[in-house]
Amino acid sequence: MDHKTTLTQHINAPAESVWAVVTDIPGSAATLSGIDSIQMLTDGPYGVGTRWKETRTMMGRPETVEMGVAQCEAPVRSRAGSTTVTARQGGAGYTSRFAVVDRDGGTDLTLTFGAELITPSRLGRIMLTVFGPLGMRITRKALAKDMAEIAAKAESL
Structure with a gap:
């Protein structure tokens, strides 16, 4: 059993600026108020294999x-990323999938x-059935706030 949610935000900035914000993992704690801290586990530019530890406070507890x-x-160029x-x-x-499309x-x-x-x-299946919808509502609200803050940052570049 899995739970999924999708959100879309139109941002008044070029795709390259949005991409730069989404992939700036070291700077994400400064951009996203929901992130308490980031600890990079790999060096180098953002790409497949980049790893980090992210701490967020969810329901009053740091995770x-x-x-x-x-x-x-x-x-x-005009190709989506x-x-x-x-x-x-x-x-x-x-799993979090970010898609960036010019529009x-x-x-x-x-x-x-x-x-x-x-x-x-x-x-676990019983708990997910009972509490999963509540958890997804809380998660969706946090993700919507992240998207708005990504937009604000990209629009300021």
Whole structure:
């Protein structure tokens, strides 16, 4: 059983500026108010294999998750770009896919977030059924705030 949500934000900035904000992992704690801290685990430019630990406070508790880039295709000229970030915590796997597309003199940024149980126990399946929708509403609200802050940063570049 998995849960998924998709959000799209139109940003009045070129795709390259939006891409620069999305892929600036070291600077993301300064851009996104929901992130408490970032600890880079790899060196070099953003790309497949880039890894970091991200700490966010969710429901009043700090949570640190190790994340990594599984797919990356930067936008070039009017070609769309996308990147996929994966994470695992406990028995759950998380996937965040950002797509950047030129539209109407700006950029559409679409985020698709998914969560699934990797090693589902009977209790885990019950908990996901009962609390999963609430967790996804909380997550969607946090992601919408992230998208607005990404837009604000990209529009200021």
